[in-house]
Amino acid sequence: MIRPVAVIGAGPYGLSAAAHLMWRGVPVRVFGSAMASWRERMPAGMLLKSTPVASSIDAPQPGHRLVDFCADTGTTRYESDWDLIRVEDFAAYGDWFAARLLPGVEDVRVVSVDRTPSGSFELKLDSGEVFEARAVVVATGLSGLARMPYAMDRLAADPTAGGLVSHTSHHRDLTRFAGQDVVVVGAGQSALENAVLMAEAGASSVRIVARTRGAVAFGDAPDRQPRLAPVTPFGNAWSLWALSNHATRVRHLPAPARHYLVRRVLGPLGAWWLRDRFTGRVRVTEGRRVVRARARGGRPVLTLSGGGGVSAELTADHVMAATGYRMDVAxxxxxxxxxxxxxVTSRGAPVLDGGYGSSVPGLHFTGIQAASSFGPLMRFVVGTEYASPRLAAALSGRG
Structure with missing residues (x-):
């Protein structure tokens, strides 16, 4: 009996990796609800920050890009850098991709993965099935990796606090905040867009709290990109070109440099199209750090430090952490x-070889789990074009 490769996760990276493996004749089983995070953990009305050219799930054969989905289904054509992609359309694109290339995606949860004495892997599913796979690809995306600031973590976990603190990944419908005062901690695209969507949904006030001054900023529109630098899916710059086309070389950099690149390159910055919707609707408090969060009178109270021993209190109806995600195999x-x-890990993330394999033979990681090895490209859908062919080539040679 031929043992398959198990792909855990059915988001863009899982679907792309599985498509490449199947094209190479490798038996594959894919587990997870297709595009679940995009459909369930992204706010309704969200627009993708990435441009259409950077938003296709890579497949080994032509005809499966975002523009092909639009043409096949009659969805609004997303082609120009000025076209803004609705998250609902992107989720539908992932479903279409899976239906065409991977109709056997299994909407079940993998309960456990363990090594067998022979070196294969035993997987247990929530359906009760137990089977062996010769290799495993972990492509679970951001699921379970939400990062909550330490100062807010205790209040967020307190069941008696009544959900006064949450993470952006906990919300799909932001209309629940209509009539409320909301504080959003963070200054990246997720923070700024969630703040705008809540303001547009009728929140009585929305305030951004950012640790550093000047943290709230927006990128340049397509017609204001540098013209003498190479064009990349993320903008025009030599550094972005190098990170987009030579991600394998990032692996050879010292660990501190790799983690810095993941954290800072293409880091906290609002999309150009969000600026006008943000201005005048959302208040901003910069240069303040949350040092304590507690409940008082059924409302969350944040203690903010601005340096020099100066502190202030901020009270709201709800506090939302837009503080990103942290990879940790734990x-x-x-x-x-x-x-x-x-x-073998580096700051909680698996250290990977050129084929996306970990220190455990046959256990591979792709997507955000691979970012600390291959750089910030792995944080974006366009990274499937780089990761999936290399991962599939490495696994197709395994017996």
């Missing part, structure tokens, strides 16, 4: 303790 609870202990 959060991947389906991986057996033995597997996690055997993984």
């Amino acid at each position: 959060a991947l609870g389906f991986l057996g303790s033995g597997l996690r202990a055997a993984l």
